Amino acid sequence: SKTRNALSSGVDALFKGGRVLDDDLLEELEELLITSDVGVRTTMEIIETLSEKASEISNSAELKAALKALLLERISFDVPPEETMKKPHVMMVVGVNGVGKTTTIGKLATRFVREGKKVIIVAGDTFRAAASEQLTVWADRSGADIVRHKDNSDPAAVAFDGVQAAVSRNADIVIIDTAGRLHTKKNLMEELKKIRRSVSKTIEDGPHETLMVVDATTGQNALTQAQLFHEAVGIDGVALTKLDGTAKGGIVIGITSTLGVPLKYIGIGEQADDLRPFDAEEFADALL
């Protein structure tokens, strides 16, 4: 399956020929984790724990089990069931430039519409050339309604109108697209807060869910990205895109464990159906 690509196999290969869990093997394991973008710190933690348990590990099945436990510890979370959603449930999608926010919204809208929900998507990226046009194509594809303003208008004002429209049209879900922005740009991060405030003018406890999109090709910087977005607007979940390539997306392990937010979805292509709920077991298995 496509998700098998996520953090590819390797542990079996390492244990070939009756090897023992010695320093050489640990080093190869280190290479496997680092080249999956798991990051130096998390890798060292995992390797250290494993080497302490070395005497209990004598074959690849035992190593896999031990590794899997260490990974699951860091990536499994209980995601609240969707039944508890407010009506309208307001979602905001954030992230740095080009990671796949707009596409992920198109995929989510497709999914929700199929479930019989009334969905409104809001073109909160008024800055990047043809961002609204792109989202409009996704609205047509998915069967969601779209609320958009003119280019370069105030994103907070579009968000306000989107939420108002959702209330008056009795929609189930509103998904607000936002322009890509680097986490280091203070004014742009402030703009995100402003969008939040404009939502809460109509729906006091909204947005109910802030999804951060992370590109699986990203290296260690994704951790800083997640930290700063979390500080600015509070993220409730992560979507990891572009797992259909050869990048392993190991950085999410650091993100979920450091911030304590769950990985909710993975993106495995550019089409409407290429979104999957995240499955921690499967993800951990795929790594080993």
Place this chain on the structure above:
Amino acid sequence: MFDNLTEKLTSVLKDLRGHGKLTEKNIDGALKEVRMALLEADVHYKVAKTFVGEVKERALGHEVMESLTPGQQVVKIVNDSLADLMGSSHEDLVLAGEKPVSVMLTGLQGSGKTTTAGKLALYLRKKGRKPFLVPADVYRPAAIDQLKKLASQLDVPVFDSEVGMDPVDICRSARAAAQQNGCDTLILDTAGRLHVDEELMAELVRIKSEVTPSDILLVADAMTGQDAVNIAKSFDGALDLGGVVLTKMDGDARGGAALSIKAVTGKPIKFIGTGEKSSALEPFHPDRMASRILGMGDTLTLIEKA
């Protein structure tokens, strides 16, 4: 988040102060720190390993200069090695050949190709050329609109591509259209694609053989992690790249991908993208990149003066 490498090395090597030579025994700890710094900067595991090996060879037996602490000395060696690897000067676009010439932009999804196309149009116009923008991405929703909008913002002529057209046909027809518009340089904006997507990689090869671009650039995101080597190897293998544009350098990514890409392809990084606006394009300076990867900023300037 990262401590300064110079500080770390200084503390690892503090016992060495005043002693003569860097030896196998006393620099091992320092090399470990160097390796960590490279990995934290997203330099590929294997590239970092080879590099540290080279640094070690260079460092062994090196006299510690009077003016430097041993830590600074190692940093200097690391930096010199890094600078050697990255190349010494800026390499510009290749625009040789019968006019109109073409510059082709390629890369993964979302790396910044379309934005870079607009930036290059502006850059070329400033240099007295007459650019012609060519939207050859018929797949991504509204990709053609995006480049057409940029073109109109910049007042640069653009080929009237439509979603139903074939990208190879677009690039072929665009040449005549550029001539009619009195333009001398086509900028081909291709769709983002995965390096493992055989069908779409073959499309790039067809475009290349159809228009024989004078330069082919890989547009890569500065935040790219370990996969940068696979991406660069595949694109270079298929297209024999002329160079690389490293985008989103206005963030705080250390940009170790630059080192990985250079190490596996040998191709120069020609430009960096430093913002979303069309003016945010700069020539690449290898020496500045070295200190960024190591996360050292100004310390180097001090050491260089030594």
